[in-house]
Amino acid sequence: MSFAEPRANPVLFGHADAEAEMVDAIRTGRMHHAWLITGPEGVGKATLAYRFARRLLAGLPAADSLALDADEPVFRRVAAHSHADLLTVERVFNDKTRRMKTQIAVDDVRKINGFMSLTPAEGGWRVVVVDGAEELNQASANALLKILEEPPPRAMLLLVCSAPGRLLATIRSRCRRLRLAPLADIEMAGLLAERLPRLEADQRGRLITLAEGSPGRAIMLAEAEGLRIASLVDRLLAELPGVPVSRGYEIADLLGRSETGFSTFMDLLRAGVAAAVREAARGRADPDQQRLVGLRPLDAWGELWQGLSRLQDETERFALDKRQAIVAGIGLLRGSA
Numbered sequence: 001m002s003f004a005e006p007r008a009n010p011v012l013f014g015h016a017d018a019e020a021e022m023v024d025a026i027r028t029g030r031m032h033h034a035w036l037i038t039g040p041e042g043v044g045k046a047t048l049a050y051r052f053a054r055r056l057l058a059g060l061p062a063a064d065s066l067a068l069d070a071d072e073p074v075f076r077r078v079a080a081h082s083h084a085d086l087l088t089v090e091r092v093f094n095d096k097t098r099r100m101k102t103q104i105a106v107d108d109v110r111k112i113n114g115f116m117s118l119t120p121a122e123g124g125w126r127v128v129v130v131d132g133a134e135e136l137n138q139a140s141a142n143a144l145l146k147i148l149e150e151p152p153p154r155a156m157l158l159l160v161c162s163a164p165g166r167l168l169a170t171i172r173s174r175c176r177r178l179r180l181a182p183l184a185d186i187e188m189a190g191l192l193a194e195r196l197p198r199l200e201a202d203q204r205g206r207l208i209t210l211a212e213g214s215p216g217r218a219i220m221l222a223e224a225e226g227l228r229i230a231s232l233v234d235r236l237l238a239e240l241p242g243v244p245v246s247r248g249y250e251i252a253d254l255l256g257r258s259e260t261g262f263s264t265f266m267d268l269l270r271a272g273v274a275a276a277v278r279e280a281a282r283g284r285a286d287p288d289q290q291r292l293v294g295l296r297p298l299d300a301w302g303e304l305w306q307g308l309s310r311l312q313d314e315t316e317r318f319a320l321d322k323r324q325a326i327v328a329g330i331g332l333l334r335g336s337a
Contacts, residue, residue, distance in 0.1 A: 003047075003219055007081070008078075014187050023066060035156075036159045037159065037178050040212065042211070043215070046160045048066075053156075057127060085127060086129070090131040090132050099319065104130070106143050126154065130159045131160045188211065195219060196222055207222060225258070233269050240333060240334075252323040255326075281298060304333070
């Protein structure tokens, strides 16, 4: 079962302290003109941003919550992309390449200034959500900085960002920071039991481990055959250093033509390497992780992780052959061993 897209999702899992901070800001009137909402992918950042936006557009909360009933007119208009006082800026589809753009264009950011300078259509706030702010390029980041330096009254900017280190320091310094932490395992267990009741308990437990506290990632993995692909990754790492190059072709055949198979495989492969190195550095690695990390020095595994990241990024960015990319990734693993 998928989550509704953030702008149409009435439910926020966890993050009660972050929500309370926003409620307090509304009630006391101590509103900063810009908020930077950070945290891992899929943890609920955009859901919280739209939850905050809806409440600003609808009026003061009656309870200690930003929740708005899904039948409320403001909720329905936000979900339908039709509220006059809300603007969303994000990566868009490129009609020429037939793919999503890799960055947020400067022209889209420039629309914010004109939008915010207008009088609110309904007498309240003008709200802008920049979803995926880490995808700003140099020009679009500078355009956003100019807006932050001279914010108009009754205008709110909400930046949703999974990698705040990629933002300009001057942008970060002009925002009120709100970091969403990964959910605890017990919270994840309750959520997945509700959302994925047909999975066995051990399968949900494996998803909790793979998702690392991110509800969105857990649901995505469940829908993208993440458990099956995780088994392929486990087998691959267990066979090092003797894994044959042909294993890449076998894995590519098993993934088939799935649109998400390559990304899921590479994400889980990098996560498996990172987890083994992290636990080894903390002295908490299990026997399989200890054996894997012992194949070469810890700093060399960091270089491998970077290599796998570049390989995935370039393959997806330039629509390269995913089958060959998998083979190349296994080549990197063999070299690391």
